[in-house]
Amino acid sequence: MKYSKILLSTACVAMMASCSDSFLENIPQGTLSDGVMNSPESVDLLVNSAYASLYGFLEGYHPNTLPTNNWTYGDVRSDNAYKGGGGTGDVFDVHLIETFDNTAETGNLDQKWFLLYCSVSRCNSALRVLNAATEEEIPNKAIRIAEMKVLRSHFYFELVRMFNKVPYQDENLPTTEYINVPNDEFTRDQHLSRIAAEMLAAAEDLPTHQNDLGRINKNIALAYAAKVKLYQAYEQDPATNKVVNINKTLLNEVVNLIDQVQGYDLLPDFQYLDLVEYDNGAESVFDIQYSENDGSADAGRVNWSMQLCQPTGPVYGGDCFFLPSQDLINAYQTDANGLPVFDYQSKPDYATVTEDPVTHELTVVNTEPNVDPRLDFVVGRPTIRWKKQTDTPYNFDWARDPGVYGYNGTKRFILDRNDPNISFVGCHGLSGLNWHYIRYADLLLWKAEALIELGRQDEARPLINRIRERAMNSQYVKDFNDPSKDAANYKIGLYPAAGWTQEYARQALRTETRLEKAMEGERFYDLVRWGVAKEVMTKYIEAEKDIRNYYQNTTFKDGREYFAIPVAQYNFSYGLYTQNPGYPQF
Numbered sequence: 077m078k079y080s081k082i083l084l085s086t087a088c089v090a091m092m093a094s095c096s097d098s099f100l101e102n103i104p105q106g107t108l109s110d111g112v113m114n115s116p117e118s119v120d121l122l123v124n125s126a127y128a129s130l131y132g133f134l135e136g137y138h139p140n141t142l143p144t145n146n147w148t149y150g151d152v153r154s155d156n157a158y159k160g161g162g163g164t165g166d167v168f169d170v171h172l173i174e175t176f177d178n179t180a181e182t183g184n185l186d187q188k189w190f191l192l193y194c195s196v197s198r199c200n201s202a203l204r205v206l207n208a209a210t211e212e213e214i215p216n217k218a219i220r221i222a223e224m225k226v227l228r229s230h231f232y233f234e235l236v237r238m239f240n241k242v243p244y245q246d247e248n249l250p251t252t253e254y255i256n257v258p259n260d261e262f263t264r265d266q267h268l269s270r271i272a273a274e275m276l277a278a279a280e281d282l283p284t285h286q287n288d289l290g291r292i293n294k295n296i297a298l299a300y301a302a303k304v305k306l307y308q309a310y311e312q313d314p315a316t317n318k319v320v321n322i323n324k325t326l327l328n329e330v331v332n333l334i335d336q337v338q339g340y341d342l343l344p345d346f347q348y349l350d351l352v353e354y355d356n357g358a359e360s361v362f363d364i365q366y367s368e369n370d371g372s373a374d375a376g377r378v379n380w381s382m383q384l385c386q387p388t389g390p391v392y393g394g395d396c397f398f399l400p401s402q403d404l405i406n407a408y409q410t411d412a413n414g415l416p417v418f419d420y421q422s423k424p425d426y427a428t429v430t431e432d433p434v435t436h437e438l439t440v441v442n443t444e445p446n447v448d449p450r451l452d453f454v455v456g457r458p459t460i461r462w463k464k465q466t467d468t469p470y471n472f473d474w475a476r477d478p479g480v481y482g483y484n485g486t487k488r489f490i491l492d493r494n495d496p497n498i499s500f501v502g503c504h505g506l507s508g509l510n511w512h513y514i515r516y517a518d519l520l521l522w523k524a525e526a527l528i529e530l531g532r533q534d535e536a537r538p539l540i541n542r543i544r545e546r547a548m549n550s551q552y553v554k555d556f557n558d559p560s561k562d563a564a565n566y567k568i569g570l571y572p573a574a575g576w577t578q579e580y581a582r583q584a585l586r587t588e589t590r591l592e593k594a595m596e597g598e599r600f601y602d603l604v605r606w607g608v609a610k611e612v613m614t615k616y617i618e619a620e621k622d623i624r625n626y627y628q629n630t631t632f633k634d635g636r637e638y639f640a641i642p643v644a645q646y647n648f649s650y651g652l653y654t655q656n657p658g659y660p661q662f
Contacts, residue, residue, distance in 0.1 A: 115205070116213040122202035123220055126227055127290065129195035130364050132381055141167055142188050143381035144364060145489070145511045146597030147398045148173060149188070149238060154600035155616035156590070158481045160399040161384065164626050167397070175630045176613075179640055180659060186642035192235050196245065199228035203247035222278035223292040226300065229271045229278075233304060236267045237601050240317075240638040240656050243649075244270075259641060259653040268308035275301040284339070289356050290365035295337050299361050299514050302333035306522050309529075310605050315657055317637040319607025327526040334523045337361070340516040342542070345550040346453050350489060352497040352509050361514040368499050368508035375499035378506040379489065387456060387485045389474035391465070391493050392505045396476035400455045400484050402428070402623060403616050404594055407587070408451035414548075414569025416448070416587045421619045427457060427564075429472070429483045438472045438483075446567040452553040454594050456485035460563045461556045463492035469556040480626065488595040512596070517543055521589050533581035534573070540588050541570040547592075604637045634658050 132139030141148075151157040152174050164171045169184035171177075178185060202224045211217055228246075235242045243257040244267070262270070279297035286293045309326035310319045341358040348354040356363055370376040386394025406426050409417045417423065427443050440459055452460055462470040475483040491498040491507045498507045520543055524536035548568045555561040571584055589602060603609040613632040621627045635658010646653045646662050655661050 116209045119202065119205055119209065119214055119220065122198070122205055123224065126195070126198040126202050126224055129191075129198055129227075129231070131366075131377060132191075134191050134194050137187055137191055138383075139381045140383040141170065141184065142191060143597075145379075145381045146234075147381070147385065147595070148184075150597035150600050151595055152398065154603060155401060155612060156404045156594055156599045157401055157486070158399045158624070160397040160481050161395055161476065163477050163480055167384075170397075171626075175626065176633055176636045177630075180643040180646070180655065180662070182640070182642070185639050186644045189235070189239060189642050189645055192231050192238075193245075195231040196228055196235075197251075199224045199231070200245070200247040203228075207247065218281040219283065222281040222297070225274050225278045226282075226292045226297050229274050229304075230300065232267065233271050233300075236264060236271070237307065237604070238639055239641060240264055241641060241654060242267070243653075255649055256652070259645075259649070263314060264312060265308060268304050272301045272304040272308065275304065290363065295339065296362045296514070298333050299337045299519060302330045302337075302519070302522060303514065305333070306330045306526065307601075307605050309526070310607060312607075317604070317635060317657065319605075322529050324530060327530050330526040331523055331530075334519050337519060340519070342516055342520075342546045344546070346450060346547055347550060349512060349515070350487070350491070350509065352491070352495075352507065355508075355510040359516045360510070360512060361516060361519065362512075363510040364513055366508040366510055368497055368506075370508070375501050375506065376508060378499060378501070378508055379511060380506065381511070382489050383501075383504050383506060385486055386490060386505050387470070387474040388476040389471060391462070391468070391474070392490075394504055396474075396481075396485065398486050398595070399481050400486055400595065401616075401620065402482065402484075403619055404590075405451065405455055405457075405484065408448040408591060410446045410448055410567050410569070412446070412567075414446065414448075414567040415571065416584070416591070418583055418587065421615060425623070429458060429478075443564060446565045448547065448568050448591060449550060449552050449566040450547050450568075450591055450594075452487075452563055453547075453550070454486070454488055456487050458483050459556065461553050463487070464495075465493065480624075482623070486595050517546075517592055521585070521592065525585050525589070528578060528581045528585055531578060533576060533578050536581055536585065537571055537573070537576055540585060543588060543592055544568055544570055609637050610634070 130144060132142070132144040147157070148170050152159050152170060159167070159170045159174045161167060169182050172182055203221060206214065206217055206221050206224065209217060214220065241259045243259045244262055245254055245257060275297045279294050279301070282292065282294040282297055284294045305326045309323045309330065311321040311323055312318060313320045340361060343349060343354055343357060343359045349359070366377055366379045368376040368378050384395040384397035386392040388394055388396045402425055406420045409420050409423070409426055411417055424442055426445055426447065427440050429438055430441050431438055456462055456470040458472050459469050470485065472483055474485060489509055489511065491505065491509060493505065498505050520539045524539040527533065527536040552566050553563040555563050586606065590599060593599070600609065603612050610632050617627050617630050617632065635656060638656050640659040641653050641655050643662070651662065
């Protein structure tokens with residue numbers, strides 16, 4: 077249990093005018109006058125309400141299908157993961173996202189847009205009161221304003237990288253004017269420029285550390301600004317979403333900002349990232365805070381975004397969503413030197429399940445190639461030890477619909493069945509394990525990426541190798557039947573100086589980013605930033621068609637780097653909004 081975190085109040089306050097009718101239909105649990113809500117006495121409630129948006133519960137919507145950790149929007153939409161669940165019709169909107177068949181009518185995306193703007197509205201509500209108060213009334217006024225501006229910028233960043241064309245509404249705009257704000261007033265570049273500038277301005281007023289875990293501090297603002305500027309550096313043609321230039325000035329700013337973030341380090345073992353004991357530890361820059369058994373209902377403020385992602389079977393009885401793709405598994409293969417096999421798609425699938433036609437016995441084949449040990453830190457594979465379980469390995473019957481999605485499951489952000497920090501709400505094993513939105517490994521990877529694109533790849537190699545060395549020195553998963561042996565032929569090496577050209581370094585960086593960050597909800601956004609989404613996803617879909625029948629008619633359509641502007645939001649604007657390229661115009 078973690079009681080020192082900032083309170084994640086789920087109170088709904090001052091929601092924006094564009095909230096849907098379902099919000100108006102909610103039965104009020106109490107009343108607060110405008111005088112109270114617009115007074116300095118309400119500041120803590122308003123600020124906590126804004127932070128609560130990170131938790132994911134807003135206006136009756138559940139984060140299990142609208143996850144704050146982006147597993148649907150950043151990984152299922154990429155070459156890293158399948159939707160999973162009980163077939164393609166189970167949470168069908170996410171199937172549409174996976175197969176790039178989503179449209180302006182896809183309800184899941186309209187709900188996500190709505191929730192992100194509700195989160196923006198909470199920040200604006202707090203800022204209005206803060207701006208009107210005096211320093212005597214709120215001694216930490218400047219700090220709280222800075223926190224709210226970084227939080228608001230976070231929600232806008234999510235909006236921009238999901239929907240591209242989004243309206244900007246700050247605390248100075250009356251809610252009655254929201255319907256008059258177009259969604260194409262600012263370009264992607266202008267949005268990102270403003271977001272980064274607001275974070276840097278906020279950093280000037282923020283302390284390096286805060287007493288309440290989870291509260292925005294200076295390091296978070298600087299690190300997040302570096303992330304935004306890294307995205308902005310890859311300049312896109314607004315008509316095609318293609319990357320047309322890489323801005324070297326912005327890349328230098330990324331390097332300088334990351335160098336200002338001090339006091340962090342890699343955890344000694346990759347697997348510590350999935351243990352509650354290491355939450356808010358050395359690697360945690362910006363964690364989404366969760367807690368278990370904290371006195372609130374339903375076992376606490378647990379990570380409901382992962383509710384659907386537990387394995388099925390006797391250990392968890394979960395819904396088996398968010399499953400690692402075969403392509404991701406194949407990508408963990410390494411050569412004789414322990415370096416990634418960049419052309420892995422030309423090789424047979426690694427560790428596939430076959431069924432004897434007579435006995436129907438299931439076996440795993442092609443397990444001889446070398447693999448990066450992170451494979452079994454990230455992926456639950458049949459016959460391989462599952463976390464600390466001693467009575468059974470990850471079993472074939474843990475898959476809910478293997479005929480559609482295969483037998484593998486995700487290990488990330490799920491605790492061992494017997495961990496004292498897990499609670500079984502219904503049949504699901506949920507916990508207070510934080511979601512690492514920005515961790516120190518990110519900073520190393522972002523800096524390495526910027527250095528490579530600046531032609532300073534020799535400076536980037538030690539940063540990448542530092543991450544690989546952590547994986548090398550982590551405790552490897554052991555064979556279930558013979559703990560004296562490793563569960564697979566693990567081999568990981570460091571990149572040598574020989575042959576470290578800019579092009580090779582770029583390929584190494586992008587591969588390392590995928591392997592280190594797999595199942596953290598970032599993969600598709602990385603592909604879009606690099607300008608390779610169509611190329612990578614086209615190859616992925618072709619490689620997967622033989623084993624995933626539902627990909628037979630799937631193609632990556634032009635313009636699908638971003639989601640469509642929801643038709644419900646177009647209607648809200650009375651026809652003012654314009655649609656993104658690649659989708660039928662309204």
